[in-house]
Amino acid sequence: MNPVTLIGAGNMGGAMAANLLERGWVVEVCDIDPARVHSLASKGAVALSIPAQAAINSVAFIVCVVDAAQTETVLFGEHGLHRMLQPGHTVLLCPTISPLDVESFARRLAALGVFTVDAPMSGGPARALDGSMSLMLACADPVYDQQAGLLHALSGNIFRISDTPGDGARTKLVNNLLAGINLVGAAEVLALATRLGLDAGRTLDVIEQSSGQSWIGSDRMRRAIAGDYAPRAHVTLLEKDTRLALEAARAAGFDGPLGARASQVFVDAHQAGMAGLDDAAIFKYLAGR
Structure with missing residues (x-):
């Protein structure tokens, strides 16, 4: 199974990673707090020091940080994902950020040939851990179809909002x-x-x-x-x-x-x-x- 890369292993991101590991997924994890990464590595995750170390064959790249500034760093910073993203890759944007920021990130990723799933979440860490949290998805239908297995592993409560990133936000x-x-x-x-x-x-x-x-x-x-x-x-x-x-x-x-x-x-x-x-x-x- 190809890996899933998750950047941001806080309360929600860490629970999402643990859920995927429990379901048998290969998960790469990166976080600014080494203790969080170490905790997940002890459960079988692959530890990354920087986002740019992510595997080129990852199923998707899940960004689960706090705000737009951190998202900018993860995607386009000095050691960001942009250094290894390839046409056809998919990025899931899970932070709660402004719709205008989501639209901007989606445009910049599209210029690299990368698809965006606007995927804010709700429900708290306990529901992220057991896969029952809510996901509000805005993305093109072919992208959803391609990522359906991962999305349904993350959430048993998916809402399809529209095909336009920004509407999830x-x-x-x-x-x-x-x-x-x-x-x-x-x-x-x-x-x-x-x-x-x-x-x-x-x-x-x-x-x-x-x-x-x-x-x-x-x-x-x-x-x-x-x-x-x-x-x-x-x-x-x-x-x-x-x-x-x-x-x-x-x-x-x-x-x-x-x-x-x-x-x-x-x-x-x-x-x-x-x-x-x-x-x-x-x-x-x-x-x-």
Whole structure:
């Protein structure tokens, strides 16, 4: 079996690599943190020092870093993939970045004869590990058909958005803006419940079986009630994602009532020293106000 190359072995990328290894894929891994690479190498992954060392016969090159600046470095930096990419290769772009950045990367890769799959993901590390996370795909049909085996190994929950890279990013930003709004809302009402003298766990029990329920609210507030703020998804991630969503909204001439306020809460929590905590810490921030 030809290898799959994965660049960026953080919480999501590392879980994706582990999932592929468990399913019998040959996986090359590269990350700026050697400990992450070593951990996956101990499970059978092939360790790379720089992206340009990737095998020329790789099935696909998965970019799973944090933002557009890191994506630029991975693709077109001094030791980037551009040094070895060949016509007919395929790059999967998994970071949450702006649609305009996705379109720009896709154009530059197309100039090399390389196909782009706009493939933002959602669901968290646990679902990336078991292959049940969501993938929002925007790519040409022949590219999808060629990569179907890999894509279905990564995700049992694939959404075909369109054949135009950039539309996956737009869908992800819409989703994550709602996730941010829901998380801030859940944290606010749990903080209010404790201020009213209610038991937070019992209140969340009621919410989870009533009209106020949301997946992210339940997931994060259960951690918050337990005092567990170990980072699975840092505060800075939804801070970035909601900012990008608002930028896309402004570009489209749309001004909603909730997005900007929710986004500001992540900025405020960051400035309050919670940037390195799990985004469940929004509860901690609001409860302390």
